[in-house]
Amino acid sequence: MAYPGYGGGGPPPFGNLGHQMHMMGQAVGQAMAGMTTTTGYFGQPQYAAGDPLWGYFSAIAGQDGEIDAEELQRCLTQAGIHGTYTPFSLETCRIMIALLDIDHTGKMGFNEFKELWGALSAWKQHFCTFDQDRSGTVEPHEFSQALMAMGYRINHQTLSALIKRYSKNGRIYFDDYVACAVKLRALTDVFRRRDSMQQGFVNFMYDDFLQCTISI
Template sequence: MYMNQPYSGYPGGQPPAISPDVQGWFQAVDKDRSGQISWEELQAALINGQGEHFSPTACKLMISMFDTDRTGTIGINEFQLLYNYINQWLGVFKNYDRDQSGSIEEPELAQAFQQMGFRFSEDFVKFLIAKSDLKNHQKMSVDQFIVACIQIQRFTEAFREKDKELKGEITVTFEEFLGIALNCST
């Protein structure tokens, strides 16, 4: 299971009513009172299980996913979608962080991906952790987990577009590969 891509439209053209909790969080995060939240404001508000702020990569990625008007910021309606999205991922993360350490170690991450339908090798899971945990290559924080899952989801969708016969293999030119990589990493 993986989270759906952010919703780009609203049923009936109307955004849902903003919950009081979301309104309170939005006001707390919107430090400059612009009515918009930048990735920097989001980063200042989000702390992972190690007591560190979410990475710039995670915050930029999440803002870009919900920034429907492409201003580099999100308003309160977009923030409500992001708030719900983050809470969904926190639920998934906590489900696999069995020892409640605030991070996911290799066996927990391997199980999470397996239950999401991915059959990654032990070496690939180690690679993902090493890529995300530059300090000691042993664990993945919630923000790193979110980034990895989003990137894997994007690449999976791009792969499926090319794998018309569902063989699990594709042939692409170098330019096609670069296009896929660049589209999936923004």
């Protein structure tokens, strides 16, 4: 069964996207040139000094050797992934960490950071495809096209609700674009896992519903 609203055509929020990390990896390598830290934190494995992301990660991670939402926000703001140097959304950082946080510490280790960075690179390329005027934002009609390209088939009311939730002054910025796309994919995955018979509907107990959605 084809699930309405399942984003099968666009870049996944996280996954094996190593080849798509190249562009941002180069930028990080240039920004962090000269950093050769290889010492791991508290038993973490050591990484080759030639890995530009390890230098970036170790410069931003706290003494615990992990990155929390506030540290990730500073990292992404300094990297300029937003397209400007305005602060990257802290709420989006929390959402992304929650989806990667397997051990429920509220933080990311280096491997999780690399996975996230690759996903963000893919999202950025996807975003730029629909930012036709190169304004660093997408307009509602461009946003609708982007969702369709990801494979989502949502009705007008749902689209209007998403635009209202994620737009600022009628435009969607990159960090809000990522937050929306990741939430849509995560919620759809929750739905698909529960719809084992592929009937297009599921039943939730109240507490079960909260547990499935509260961290997304």
